[in-house]
Amino acid sequence: MKIGVLALQGDFDAHRRRLEELGAEVTLVRKPDQLDEVEALVIPGGESSTFLWHLEQSGFLEKLASFVRTRPTFGTCAGAILLASEVTNPPQKALNAMDIAVERNAYGRQVQSFIGELQWSLGGQPLEAVFIRAPKITRIGPKVEVLAREGNDPVLVRQGHLMAATFHPELSADTRVHQQFLETVQAALKPAPSR
Ligand code: GLN
Numbered sequence: 001m002k003i004g005v006l007a008l009q010g011d012f013d014a015h016r017r018r019l020e021e022l023g024a025e026v027t028l029v030r031k032p033d034q035l036d037e038v039e040a041l042v043i044p045g046g047e048s049s050t051f052l053w054h055l056e057q058s059g060f061l062e063k064l065a066s067f068v069r070t071r072p073t074f075g076t077c078a079g080a081i082l083l084a085s086e087v088t089n090p091p092q093k094a095l096n097a098m099d100i101a102v103e104r105n106a107y108g109r110q111v112q113s114f115i116g117e118l119q120w121s122l123g124g125q126p127l128e129a130v131f132i133r134a135p136k137i138t139r140i141g142p143k144v145e146v147l148a149r150e151g152n153d154p155v156l157v158r159q160g161h162l163m164a165a166t167f168h169p170e171l172s173a174d175t176r177v178h179q180q181f182l183e184t185v186q187a188a189l190k191p192a193p194s195r
Contacts, residue, residue: 001185004029004038006064008054010046010078014170018178032063040072040185043079045132045168048104051078052093061095068097072161072185080164081135088138098159099141102166106136116167118155120148120176128174129155129167137166147180161188 003019005012007028016026019042027038035041043051055061067073068083075083084094086101107114112133117126127148137154140146147163148156155166156177163184169177 001025001040001182001189002027002038003182003185004034004041006041006043006051006079008060009050010044011076011168011170012042012044014168015042015044015076015178018170018175019182022175022178022182024182032058032060035063035067038071039189040181041067041074042181043073043075043082044170045077045079048078048081048087049092051082065095065097068095068162070161072163072181072188073097074163074165074181074184076165076170077132077134077168080137080166083162083164085141086139098157098162098164099144100137100157100159100164101139102135103138104135105133106138107131107134116150116155118148118150120156121146122176122180124176125174127176128172129165129169130171131155131167134166137164158184161185 001024003024004027005015019026083098084100084102085096087094089104116129144159146154
């Protein structure tokens with residue numbers, strides 16, 4: 001499986017290592033044309049406003065917006081903010097790909113970063129989750145499936161071929177979240193059964 005990791009800014013290398021560990025072939029995507037070479041994409045954490053700035057400089061934004069409409073994509077933290085359909089605190093442009101609203105830096109100054117333990121819908125051990133200046137998902141549309149919550153807040157969600165996490169799964173030893181993404185990619189790429 002050929003997975004791209006958007007490498008304009010932020011925490012892309014830890015995603016690369018994790019995906020390679022799980023057997024994927026990884027391309028660090030720095031130019032819009034590289035999106036043609038990959039089947040799926042990870043948009044890492046970082047600073048979503050800085051991502052947008054880079055994407056707008058290079059004519060990358062339109063290409064990325066059309067990629068995420070059909071190709072499996074996993075946005076973590078800033079990447080989740082980019083995939084949203086509505087962004088607040090402050091309002092910001094996004095790819096409008098997932099039916100979620102997110103509030104940036106939603107945990108306030110005192111608790112900007114913390115490690116949580118999540119129960120996730122797939123069962124098994126609790127999942128360690130590293131939150132860094134994390135956003136909160138404040139609304140989810142009817143097609144959005146919640147895979148994990150922190151307290152009452154959805155923090156890992158899926159809508160068809162798209163996944164978003166408000167935390168940094170690439171910073172924990174647990175590989176289950178990336179594994180789940182690779183399974184989502186496989187399901188999305190499987191040709192529809194012929195009748
Ligand atoms: N606070 C960042 C933003 O609003 C996201 C932080 C992260 O990706 N760790 O874009």
